[in-house]
Amino acid sequence: xxxxxxxxxxxxxxxxxxxxxxxxxxxxxxxxxxxxxxxxxxxxxxxxxxxxxxxxxxxxxxxxxxxxxxxxxxxxxxxxxxxxxxxxxxxxxxxxxxxxxxxxxxxxxxxxxxxxxxxxxxxxxxxxxxxxxxxxxxxxxxxxxxxxxxxxxxxxxxxxxxxxxxxxxxxxxxxxxxxxxxxxxxxxxxxxxxxxxxxxxxxxxxxxxxxxxxxxxxxxxxxxxxxxxxxxxxxxxxxxxxxxxxxxxxxxxxxxxxxxxxxxxxxxxxxxxxxxxxxxxxxxxxxxxxxxxxxxxxxxxxxxxxxxxxxxxxxxxxxxxxxxxxxxxxxxxxxxxxxxxxxxxxxxxxxxxxxxxxxxxxxxxxxxxxxxxxxxxxxxxxxxxxxxxxxxxxxxxxxxxxxxxxxxxxxxxxxxxxxxxxxxxxxxxxxxxxxxxxxxxxxxxxxxxxxxxxxxxxxxxxxxxxxxxxxxxxxxxxxxxxxxxxxxxxxxxxxxxxxxxxxxxxxxxxxxxxxxxxxxxxxxxxxxxxxxxxx
Ligand code: CFM
Numbered sequence: 001x002x003x004x005x006x007x008x009x010x011x012x013x014x015x016x017x018x019x020x021x022x023x024x025x026x027x028x029x030x031x032x033x034x035x036x037x038x039x040x041x042x043x044x045x046x047x048x049x050x051x052x053x054x055x056x057x058x059x060x061x062x063x064x065x066x067x068x069x070x071x072x073x074x075x076x077x078x079x080x081x082x083x084x085x086x087x088x089x090x091x092x093x094x095x096x097x098x099x100x101x102x103x104x105x106x107x108x109x110x111x112x113x114x115x116x117x118x119x120x121x122x123x124x125x126x127x128x129x130x131x132x133x134x135x136x137x138x139x140x141x142x143x144x145x146x147x148x149x150x151x152x153x154x155x156x157x158x159x160x161x162x163x164x165x166x167x168x169x170x171x172x173x174x175x176x177x178x179x180x181x182x183x184x185x186x187x188x189x190x191x192x193x194x195x196x197x198x199x200x201x202x203x204x205x206x207x208x209x210x211x212x213x214x215x216x217x218x219x220x221x222x223x224x225x226x227x228x229x230x231x232x233x234x235x236x237x238x239x240x241x242x243x244x245x246x247x248x249x250x251x252x253x254x255x256x257x258x259x260x261x262x263x264x265x266x267x268x269x270x271x272x273x274x275x276x277x278x279x280x281x282x283x284x285x286x287x288x289x290x291x292x293x294x295x296x297x298x299x300x301x302x303x304x305x306x307x308x309x310x311x312x313x314x315x316x317x318x319x320x321x322x323x324x325x326x327x328x329x330x331x332x333x334x335x336x337x338x339x340x341x342x343x344x345x346x347x348x349x350x351x352x353x354x355x356x357x358x359x360x361x362x363x364x365x366x367x368x369x370x371x372x373x374x375x376x377x378x379x380x381x382x383x384x385x386x387x388x389x390x391x392x393x394x395x396x397x398x399x400x401x402x403x404x405x406x407x408x409x410x411x412x413x414x415x416x417x418x419x420x421x422x423x424x425x426x427x428x429x430x431x432x433x434x435x436x437x438x439x440x441x442x443x444x445x446x447x448x449x450x451x452x453x454x455x456x457x458x459x460x461x462x463x464x465x466x467x468x469x470x471x472x473x474x475x476x477x478x479x480x481x482x483x484x485x486x487x488x489x490x491x492x493x494x495x496x497x498x499x500x501x502x503x504x505x506x507x508x509x510x511x512x513x514x515x516x517x518x519x520x521x522x523x524x525x526x527x528x529x530x531x532x533x534x535x
Pocket of ligand 1: 058062088183216218220264266267345346347348349350482483484
């Protein structure tokens with residue numbers, strides 16, 4: 001294994017001095033004991049070939065995308081919609097065939113040059129009226145794209161006016177692509193607007209005895225279906241999911257849950273915090289990626305409720321699921337043990353998926369997020385020390401007050417009691433404390449850095465997205481997409497772990513990687529003969 005410090009220096013050497021100085025702060029040779037700092041959530045250096053997305057992507061695609069019964073209307077040129085149309089593999093299952101499901105549609109105002117010059121608000125109003133006339137939805141979200149922000153169309157005023165005219169929920173998102181340094185800003189904007197316009201509207205307490213919100217689970221490749229199956233079996237009711245396989249009615253009701261369980265901390269911690277501040281609903285960090293992690297998270301939820309029947313059910317389900325998991329794991333492990341992985345993805349999976357690789361005896365020698373913040377790397381304890389720069393100040397910070405009538409004093413008391421006995425609330429340790437000493441952590445990795453890592457480490461598998469996939473595979477190294485799952489999945493929960501072991505086994509051990517060199521690369525001299533006849 002190469003020395004990570006050497007690799008880092010080699011990578012930096014090629015950069016101009018100013019760039020090298022900046023990139024050096026985003027590349028850390030990990031020491032889990034040392035409490036190191038990493039630079040994250042800052043602007044990408046122009047020209048560096050980042051894998052990040054835009055603020056609009058984080059808002060419209062990531063957080064609102066998986067909700068089936070809201071019309072997500074994009075105010076902007078058609079390209080923004082075309083790119084976002086079904087490119088994220090979040091699935092949904094409407095309760096009946098008649099139930100609303102707008103997810104397969106693509107709604108856009110299709111702005112033209114004249115709308116940019118003379119303003120697009122009229123066109124937006126027409127589009128809202130048209131969408132309403134055709135679909136009669138109960139809610140419409142309006143998403144701003146870059147040109148809308150540049151010309152100053154007021155999507156909020158238009159939404160308000162249209163809400164009055166049509167009598168349904170209509171609200172806007174100032175999620176212009178350039179608004180933040182990455183899609184992360186879009187998560188925050190989406191969280192704010194959902195919280196402002198939907199959460200807390202429906203006070204009816206529904207479901208069974210153990211009622212939770214699952215936050216930061218987006219049903220990629222059917223992950224939510226597997227988790228719903230497990231929760232069903234153990235007898236936990238999902239009041240809401242933000243936002244895999246969700247409906248907006250769930251959001252309006254989320255404040256009635258007894259606990260929020262947070263999967264993807266990066267994209268949804270704002271709602272977790274606001275739910276607690278306004279309504280007293282505590283939150284815990286969970287992870288359902290990996291069979292062991294799933295068992296651990298289920299036990300943590302059961303411990304919160306402290307009910308012997310629930311605990312027994314959780315244990316029974318774990319005992320029922322694990323033999324099959326272990327059987328497949330043992331077979332795969334024989335072929336995967338000791339191999340090395342790298343993962344550069346998003347804002348939570350580069351951490352969570354290390355669990356799954358550990359389970360089959362593989363280790364992650366280098367990893368990083370595209371757009372996470374320091375707390376996702378170093379743990380939430382660094383939050384008070386994070387400098388708020390101009391780019392972050394650009395995003396509204398909602399002022400949330402305690403709502404006395406709906407505030408759950410019982411849950412607050414429960415939290416205090418459990419905390420005293422060592423139960424951890426409102427916390428996330430981040431990726432770095434869980435990675436090995438000497439591993440290389442890189443934020444917002446560039447193309448050049450990716451190629452260098454491959455050259456030095458020659459990993460057995462590289463995990464990233466479609467933008468990297470074929471470049472990496474041309475090096476003869478399999479790439480597993482952790483955004484779309486390469487059209488496989490689910491990978492969450494117990495059944496998901498089995499799917500993942502099998503898919504990784506197939507990729508690692510495919511013979512195709514040995515055939516990647518063309519014959520003339522092995523034997524550069526071509527020998528042939530020519531027949532020649534003279535007439
Ligand atoms: Fe959270 Fe996500 Fe992710 Fe994310 Fe994403 Fe995604 Fe992701 Mo792609 S919300 S941070 S913005 S877990 S779309 S479902 S896979 S980059 S690691």
